[in-house]
Amino acid sequence: MGKKTIHVSDFSGTVLRPDDEVVRVVVLEHPDLVAGPVQLDATVTEVEGIDDAALDVAVVEIHDLHAGGEPRRVVLTASEFDAMATDTPMAQLLRTAERVRPPKARKSTEKIDYGTLDHAGRPHRGRVTEEEARLVREQLDEVNKRLADAGVRQIDPADPEHALRYGFPATD
Known part of the structure; x- marks a missing residue:
């Protein structure tokens, strides 16, 4: 067949x-x-x-005390955003405004333990330990939900590479 x-x-x-x-x-x-x-x-x-x-939009973050200090992202039309500038045209404000620098990435000296439920199943180059494989097999739904929430690939036991990596039974 x-x-x-x-x-x-x-x-x-x-x-x-x-x-x-x-x-x-x-x-x-x-x-x-x-x-x-x-x-x-x-x-x-x-x-x-x-x-x-496509719409001309402005995507902004509001940093204030709402939402526990977390910034909130707002999408509005570019013309609505431009209208907020009443003293100087928005185009000029954007050219002369202070640049935001992304936070410097800190080198983590801690090794990630993929043998814990918080990290099991995340893509990595290293060898999969028996503990990580066991967690993935036994708690696949929870692991896949966490992976999906993080925007990374989920584990499919029917995928031969995933089956081999995490010790799922081979399917024919």
């Missing part, structure tokens, strides 16, 4: 032929997106109007 894989557009459900140019669309933010970024497949014609539909 043979198997045949058919690829379809996530947008329209149309079968994608081998000669179709497939476009990968990564959704970074959406009100219905709950577990981090996702990717969708589509044809070039399905997404050709996406640039025309």
Whole structure:
């Protein structure tokens, strides 16, 4: 018995032929997106109007005492944001404003223990210990939820590489 894989557009459900140019669309933010970024497949014609539909927006963070001191991200149209500048045009303000420097990355001297539930299953180059493999096998749903929340790949026991790495039984 043979198997045949058919690829379809996530947008329209149309079968994608081998000669179709497939476009990968990564959704970074959406009100219905709950577990981090996702990717969708589509044809070039399905997404050709996406640039025309794009909005000019400003994405800002408000740093105040709300939300326990955590900044809150706000998306608004660029024209609404520009209208907030009443003394100097916004374009000029943005050119002369103080630059925000990202925080310097600290080198961690602590080794991550992948044999704990907090880190088990995260992608890493090192050898998978029996403790990590056991945690992944026994608590796969919890591990995959944590991985999805972090926006990293989830573990699929049917994937031969994952099965070998974490000791899942081979499937035929």
